[in-house]
Structures are given as structure tokens and as C-alpha cells.
Amino acid sequence: xxxxxxxxxxxxxxxxxxxxxxxxxxxxxxxxxxxxxxxxxxxxxxxxxxxxxxxxxxxxxxxxxxxxxxxxxxxxxxxxxxxxxxxxxxxxxxxxxxxxxxxxxxxxxxxxxxxxxxxxxxxxxxxxxxxxxxxxxxxxxxxxxxxxxxxxxxxxxxxxxxxxxxxxxxxxxxxxxxxxxxxxxxxxxxxxxxxxxxxxxxxxxxxxxxxxxxxxxxxxxxxxxxxxxxxxxxxxxxxxxxxxxxxxxxxxxxxxxxxxxxxxxxxxxxxxxxxxxxxxxxxxxxxxxxxxxxxxxxxxxxxxxxxxxxxxxxxxxxxxxxxxxxxxxxxxxxxxxxxxxxxxxxxxxxxxxxxxxxxxxxxxxxxxxxxxxxxxxxxxxxxxxxxxxxxxxxxxxxxxxxxxxxxxxxxxxxxxxxxxxxxxxxxxxxxxxxxxxxxxxxxxxxxxxxxxxxxxxxxxxxxxxxxxxxxxxxxxxxxxxxxxxxxxxxxxxxxxxxx
Ligand code: HEM
Numbered sequence: 001x002x003x004x005x006x007x008x009x010x011x012x013x014x015x016x017x018x019x020x021x022x023x024x025x026x027x028x029x030x031x032x033x034x035x036x037x038x039x040x041x042x043x044x045x046x047x048x049x050x051x052x053x054x055x056x057x058x059x060x061x062x063x064x065x066x067x068x069x070x071x072x073x074x075x076x077x078x079x080x081x082x083x084x085x086x087x088x089x090x091x092x093x094x095x096x097x098x099x100x101x102x103x104x105x106x107x108x109x110x111x112x113x114x115x116x117x118x119x120x121x122x123x124x125x126x127x128x129x130x131x132x133x134x135x136x137x138x139x140x141x142x143x144x145x146x147x148x149x150x151x152x153x154x155x156x157x158x159x160x161x162x163x164x165x166x167x168x169x170x171x172x173x174x175x176x177x178x179x180x181x182x183x184x185x186x187x188x189x190x191x192x193x194x195x196x197x198x199x200x201x202x203x204x205x206x207x208x209x210x211x212x213x214x215x216x217x218x219x220x221x222x223x224x225x226x227x228x229x230x231x232x233x234x235x236x237x238x239x240x241x242x243x244x245x246x247x248x249x250x251x252x253x254x255x256x257x258x259x260x261x262x263x264x265x266x267x268x269x270x271x272x273x274x275x276x277x278x279x280x281x282x283x284x285x286x287x288x289x290x291x292x293x294x295x296x297x298x299x300x301x302x303x304x305x306x307x308x309x310x311x312x313x314x315x316x317x318x319x320x321x322x323x324x325x326x327x328x329x330x331x332x333x334x335x336x337x338x339x340x341x342x343x344x345x346x347x348x349x350x351x352x353x354x355x356x357x358x359x360x361x362x363x364x365x366x367x368x369x370x371x372x373x374x375x376x377x378x379x380x381x382x383x384x385x386x387x388x389x390x391x392x393x394x395x396x397x398x399x400x401x402x403x404x405x406x407x408x409x410x411x412x413x414x415x416x417x418x419x420x421x422x423x424x425x426x427x428x429x430x431x432x433x434x435x436x437x438x439x440x441x442x443x444x445x446x447x448x449x450x451x452x453x454x455x456x457x458x459x460x461x462x463x464x465x466x467x468x469x470x471x472x473x474x475x476x477x478x479x480x481x482x483x484x485x486x487x488x489x490x491x492x493x494x495x496x497x498x499x
Pocket of ligand 1: 439
């Protein structure tokens with residue numbers, strides 16, 4: 001167990017020692033079972049979910065749950081019993097006990113859809129050997145810093161189009177107002193991940209956006225809404241109210257169709273090149289997958305899931321970044337000064353430039369602390385019972401890791417609801433290493449992290465070089481809501497003033 005633990009860590013040794021103490025405790029002190037665990041009644045929890053807008057407030061319910069029941073509690077989410085864990089030490093205990101092929105959730109409706117339609121599983125949904133072999137392959141191209149830096153040219157051409165699009169939008173009215181910035185950033189996110197997957201552009205930022213592109217983005221949105229609803233509904237209710245499940249399936253049908261269309265087109269181009277005797281020299285993820293002999297069905301599902309993973313995550317993080325920077329003009333100025341001092345007289349930053357921007361990194365860390373795109377992650381440990389916070393949790397229990405609650409906890413972050421990126425630049429705030437882990441930790445953590453960070457840094461630096469960003473109205477507060485992911489509750493409107 002210990003070598004495994006050390007391999008996963010690479011972080012402070014202190015929590016590790018605490019974890020070791022727990023595991024060494026005599027058995028008499030360990031045996032509290034699920035029976036002893038506090039939590040709301042099933043009826044009470046369902047009432048909160050369906051009649052107190054709980055499905056859109058799941059992040060808030062983490063805070064409420066922790067203050068009512070403490071750092072560990074159980075709740076029944078529809079047919080599923082889940083143990084909530086809302087303390088960094090305890091999240092760490094869970095993650096350190098996962099095996100070599102960690103599992104996020106065994107009960108996902110996403111998996112049910114794939115089984116029903118005979119589709120393959122991608123990295124988000126696959127388990128065991130199937131997951132590990134693709135993870136190993138894609139990890140070479142998505143996790144190694146040098147491999148990721150090589151995408152900066154491709155991503156920069158997408159950023160150029162984004163800046164142009166923002167310019168067009170802000171010129172539409174005298175005050176430079178761009179309403180609902182997230183809508184532009186959805187298209188930017190999709191174009192960005194597509195360029196990495198296909199090494200070609202698909203026109204999301206063109207003046208007229210292709211219909212199937214808009215449908216794909218729309219399908220992602222509805223699918224996320226329906227994910228929570230279908231999981232919260234007991235099976236018998238599906239028969240009585242079939243609409244959510246039908247809508248959920250239709251959204252996935254659209255998403256798979258979109259991805260397959262682009263993959264088929266790209267692979268056909270390669271076949272034609274080959275028949276003309278030209279050399280194949282792809283530097284894009286679909287190419288790596290298909291060349292490595294991954295079955296086409298699995299290429300389809302992996303690309304569909306990567307496309308999906310690259311849209312809302314980027315859009316939401318970029319929207320919140322500009323929202324907070326517009327409300328904190330001092331930070332915005334300091335960040336722009338940092339960008340300009342690195343760039344000197346050049347106009348397009350590259351991967352090397354953004355690596356030399358500490359405040360930029362701190363801003364994104366702080367945004368993901370305040371607005372973690374995935375506010376709660378999950379784990380199922382299938383092969384053994386584990387001990388967490390003194391409780392024995394039986395194998396196959398769904399464990400919800402309450403990242404929103406820990407990253408807004410005043411015990412771990414001073415003034416936790418305020419945007420203070422500087423906290424990440426000073427060592428004085430010794431944060432617990434598991435208090436804010438927006439990309440997850442360990443073997444199953446976000447494989448797109450490096451690409452996402454590069455994309456966000458390149459976009460943010462260029463936007464700030466071209467525009468001063470201001471709020472549309474003074475004190476125009478936008479709160480987050482849960483839609484499986486954490487997204488703005490209503491449109492974020494900002495003024496972009498050309499510099
Ligand atoms: C701000 C941006 C992003 C955030 C905060 C984020 C966060 C996360 C988190 C929390 C997980 C689950 C980790 C775990 O279970 O331990 C995850 C998984 C994943 N993410 Fe991201 N993500 C982001 C962007 C992206 C992008 C751009 C891509 C695609 C290029 C991507 C692809 C994936 C995939 C495929 C997985 C599943 C990995 C696996 O199970 O092996 N993510 N992400």
C-alpha cells in the first residue's frame with residue numbers, strides 16, 4: 001500500500017503521515033458503520049432536490065450538509081446511496097485507497113446509454129483494462145509538457161479568431177457590451193478542442209456557425225441537465241415520466257453523430273493522401289488513436305467524450321475569469337502588466353511565454369477554487385471496504401468528494417468567498433494540498449489539464465492585450481449553479497473596451 005501512496009503523492013508529507021495514523025489505529029476505534037453515519041432522511045433529501053431547486057444547488061447543499069452533519073454524511077440520491085466527504089484530509093484518505101484503475105461512478109446513466117445503443121466507452125466512462133490502455137496512449141500526447149506545448153500554434157489560431165469575434169461583437173453597440181460571453185466561449189472551447197483532435201478548423205467562430213455545431217453545444221447543455229435528473233429519478237419513475245431519459249438519449253445521439261462525422265471526414269482525407277502516395281504526418285489526437293490500432297468504435301467514443309470535456313470546462317472557467325477580473329480592476333491591470341512585460345514588443349504569446357506568468361497561473365487557480373467546474377467528483381472502490389474518517393465504507397459504495405465545500409471553507413482559505421489570486425503567490429497561506437483540487441488527483445485525474453491550462457492562458461493573455469474588460473453594470477452579481485458542472489446561473493454580460 002505504501003509505495004502506491006508515495007507514487008500518487010508528490011505533495012506535502014504531512015497529510016500522508018496523518019493518513020498513516022488513521023490506518024494504524026486499533027480496530028476497536030475504527031468500527032463505525034454506515035448505520036452510525038448522520039444524514040438527511042430519504043424523503044427530506046428528495047424534497048430538497050425536487051422542491052427546493054436542489055438539483056441546481058447541489059454545490060450549496062454541500063455547504064449545508066457539512067454544517068448540519070459534519071465532514072462525512074450519507075444521503076440517498078434517488079435510488080443511489082452516496083457517502084459525502086467534505087474535508088480535505090478525508091478526501092485524501094479516499095483517494096489514497098483507490099486501486100491502480102480507479103473508478104469514478106458505477107451507476108452512471110452515461111454508461112447505460114452506451115450499453116443501450118451499442119456505443120463504445122471513452123476515457124470518461126471506460127473502466128479497468130479498457131480505460132488504462134487508452135489512458136496510457138493519450139497520456140503520451142496530453143500529459144507530457146513538451147507534447148502539449150506543441151499545440152500552442154494550433155490553439156493560437158483559434159484564439160486569434162476569438163479575439164476577432166469579440167471585436168465584432170463589441171462593435172455592435174456603442175458601449176462595447178458583449179452579452180452572454182459564455183456563448184462565445186462555448187464555441188471557442190469546441191473549436192479549441194477540435195483543433196487538437198482533428199488538426200483542422202470546424203468553423204465554430206465563423207460569422208455563421210454551422211447548424212450541427214450549435215446543435216452539438218445545445219445537446220451538451222441539455223445532456224448535463226438530464227444527467228442529474230435521470231440519476232435522481234428512481235427506475236419506476238422513468239416509466240411514468242419517460243421524457244428526461246428520452247431527451248438524454250437524443251442529446252447523446254446528436255453528440256456521437258457530430259463526432260463520427262468529423263472523424264470519418266478526417267480519416268477519409270488521410271486515406272486519400274495515402275492513395276496519392278503522400279506521407280502521413282498527423283499531429284492530432286484522432287490520428288494517434290487510429291494509428292495505434294484502437295478500434296474505430298472506441299475512437300468514436302473517445303473523441304466524443306474529449307469534445308464534450310473540452311467545451312463547458314473552458315467556457316465556464318474563461319467566463320468566470322473575465323467576470324472576476326472585470327470586478328477587480330487592480331488585478332486585471334496587474335495581470336495585463338505581467339503579460340506585457342513578458343511579451344515586450346511581440347503580439348502573440350506562446351507556451352514558453354505563459355510559463356513565465358505566475359499571476360496568470362494564480363488567477364486560474366483562484367477561479368477554479370471559487371468556481372470548480374466539477375463541484376463534486378465521485379469514487380467507487382469496487383474491491384475492498386475502506387476506512388474514512390473513522391467509518392467503514394463497504395466496497396462499491398458511491399463516495400461523493402465535495403470539492404466545492406472544501407475550496408470555500410474558511411478553515412482552509414482566508415476570506416474564502418473573495419477573489420484573491422495573490423493567495424497562491426505567497427507561501428504564508430499553507431493550504432491543505434487536497435483543499436482545492438479542481439482537476440482531481442492521481443491516476444484518474446483530468447487528462448486534459450495541461451491542454452486546458454494552455455488554452456486558458458493563451459486566451460486570457462491575448463484578450464487582456466486587446467481589451468479592457470468592465471462589468472456591464474455596477475454590482476451585477478452572478479452566482480454559480482449546478483448543471484452536473486458548475487456554470488453561471490444567468491448570462492454574464494461584459495463591456496470590452498478596445499485598447
Ligand atoms: C478548466 C478545465 C477543466 C477542468 C477543471 C477539468 C476537471 C476534470 C476533473 C475534476 C476530472 C475528474 C478527475 C478525477 O476523477 O479524478 C476530469 C476528467 C477528465 N477530463 Fe477534465 N477538466 C478540464 C478540462 C478538460 C479538457 C479541455 C479536456 C479535453 C481535452 C478534459 C478531458 C478530461 C477527460 C477525458 C477526463 C477523464 C479522465 C479519465 O477518467 O482518465 N478536461 N476533468
